[in-house]
Amino acid sequence: xxxxxxxxxxxxxxxxxxxxxxxxxxxxxxxxxxxxxxxxxxxxxxxxxxxxxxxxxxxxxxxxxxxxxxxxxxxxx
Amino acid sequence: xxxxxxxxxxxxxxxxxxxxxxxxxxxxxxxxxxxxxxxxxxxxxxxxxxxxxxxxxxxxxxxxxxxxxxxxxxxxxxxxxxxxxxxxxxxxxxxxxxxxxxxxxxxxxxxxxxxxxxxxxxxxxxxxxxxxxxxxxx
Numbered sequence: 001x002x003x004x005x006x007x008x009x010x011x012x013x014x015x016x017x018x019x020x021x022x023x024x025x026x027x028x029x030x031x032x033x034x035x036x037x038x039x040x041x042x043x044x045x046x047x048x049x050x051x052x053x054x055x056x057x058x059x060x061x062x063x064x065x066x067x068x069x070x071x072x073x074x075x076x077x
Numbered sequence: 078x079x080x081x082x083x084x085x086x087x088x089x090x091x092x093x094x095x096x097x098x099x100x101x102x103x104x105x106x107x108x109x110x111x112x113x114x115x116x117x118x119x120x121x122x123x124x125x126x127x128x129x130x131x132x133x134x135x136x137x138x139x140x141x142x143x144x145x146x147x148x149x150x151x152x153x154x155x156x157x158x159x160x161x162x163x164x165x166x167x168x169x170x171x172x173x174x175x176x177x178x179x180x181x182x183x184x185x186x187x188x189x190x191x192x193x194x195x196x197x198x199x200x201x202x203x204x205x206x207x208x209x210x211x212x213x214x215x
Contacts, residue, residue: 002090003087003090031107035186036186044121045119046180048180049116050115066130069127
């Protein structure tokens with residue numbers, strides 16, 4: 001396991017696979033909110049494009065109608 | 078920010094399983110246990126499926142979440158110790174409940190099954206749950 005800091009507040013956590021150290025998973029955690037904004041594992045890449053704290057009285061959002069993805073989101077570190 | 082500032086956890090150094098408990102606790106401590114809304118996108122690296130978008134609400138205070146995935150006709154939910162998925166309701170711990178909706182776990186990265194301490198989560202043991210909860214409130 002390896003922890004690196006890049007661009008002030010991004011923490012990169014890299015994990016070796018238990019049975020094959022060559023297989024890596026990397027999490028990109030924002031140290032300001034403790035949330036992994038990106039995950040790169042062997043089979044899947046997942047990124048957050050929006051994140052916010054909800055108000056106490058804010059209702060759960062309805063099921064969104066997902067629009068066609070125009071382009072893969074970029075993250076500015 | 079404590080990560081990198083303690084003797085146990087060092088940047089740019091290969092860490093071992095012995096460092097895991099401290100690191101998990103420190104990751105959890107970065108975050109206030111609030112209710113958060115997240116949206117994002119996920120894709121398989123092998124290119125065998127289109128990227129799919131998702132929306133998630135995770136509430137660490139009452140240990141609940143909901144998850145909408147593009148292309149699914151149902152909403153996965155977890156509340157009061159019960160997971161409601163397409164397979165019907167089932168009782169499971171908060172720590173283990175994210176299996177059907179992996180992006181939910183990005184909001185509590187210390188609960189991801191990456192840490193090698195995954196075994197304790199997989200056994201669904203209550204002590205692991207309470208440990209995770211305690212870490213959130215550090």
